[in-house]
Amino acid sequence: MSHKLNNIVDKTFPKEERLNSKKLIQELFEEGSSFYLYPFKLITLPNPDKDSKKHQILISVSKKKFSRAVDRNLIKRRIRESYRLNKHFLYSEERAIKPLLIAYIYIGKEIHDFRLIQSKLIKSIHRLMDEASKS
């Protein structure tokens, strides 16, 4: 059992854990609940697809705030890397939660370095856990 869990908690980031369905994305933005945790805005929704066992995430950086594609790529890569290294908190055995759809929207006005993004992302994951276990 623990071996299987280790598989999920791996530091991989395959396609199943990315949100790439137009329909689900639309549902998430229309019906999801959101909160702010600088430099992110998070929107979450329990995954309507009951077969799915994993959380799916989406990362977005506004084109208005960062007009150059290079900057947007850099921020998205840092967020994605932070999530990949820290997502194991979401899969903890003690506090299992239902699979979620999560959108990370970067609302910061400048490009923050990896350490800050990572620490904030860990905080956001803990908050997600709290909110999910309440309901």
Added chain:
RNA sequence: UGAAUAGGCCGUCUUAUCGUUCCGAUUAAUCGGGAAGGAAAGUCCGGGCACCAUAGGGAAGCAUAGCGGCUAACGGCCGUCAUCCCGAUAAAUAUCGGGAGAGGACUAGUGCAACAGAAAGAAUGUACAGGUAAUGCUGUAGUGAAAUCAGGUAAACUCUAUGCGGUGAAAUGCCAUGUAAGCUUGCACUUGAGGGUUCCCGCCCAAAGCAAGUGGGUAGGCAGAUUGAUUCUGACGGUAACGUCAGAGCCAGAUAAAUGAUAAGAACCCGUUUAUACGGGAUACAGAACCCGGCUUACAGGCCUAUUCUUUUU
């Protein structure tokens, strides 16, 4: 040695750990290999490719503009002539070197023109001379680049020649799914409402009836899509752009969108130092989205070539 100008090139690398994507092997989880740019950018030109209700004639519009060549094509590139500018030599014109520009037509028409001048074409007159019935009627002087059968100007309208159908990979084809509408085909009807093309002519489509097929969404998948006007090397032809032949190579293919993150070191610049070394700093512009050929713009730092100037040594 340093600086300026012009042209060309490069534009971080290595290792470790953890990841992403594509391909290929064996095995069902590993292993091996590939993975952003010179501009991928702006979307300004030119093509390929695809579709549309034929795209024909005329007008309009837009683009181009010596001559010759290259090319799939071009508004690009190469060569060359003339013009203008700069420098050198010789001396008033030529030779050499470098640079600049949308370089057809002002004996078709219209417009415009600083200063000077009476006057720059529907406006008037100075001096002297000539002439007349009379008059700037005529000549010369005077102004000016140009003055009464003029000349300049087309990055002024315009004219001439040539080219241009439109849309744009969210194109388009196939598969899967299968409530309406819609769409397609055939038949019927011959009324043609209305619609398409910037406009006109022309042409084309075409509502309401019947039959058959198809049919969005849920919900996406595959093709298009990466082997190509391809890259490298060599030979030959050509002043050159470029072409031909031969050999070798495969060099991103994502799709809410991969090509990364972290750490250590090297390389680069500055300061101290004989040196080792130590400390500090900088690491630009920027991210493929159907594919090519150009143009334009951005760019830290470094390298090479040519010319000019400067410094040191001989």
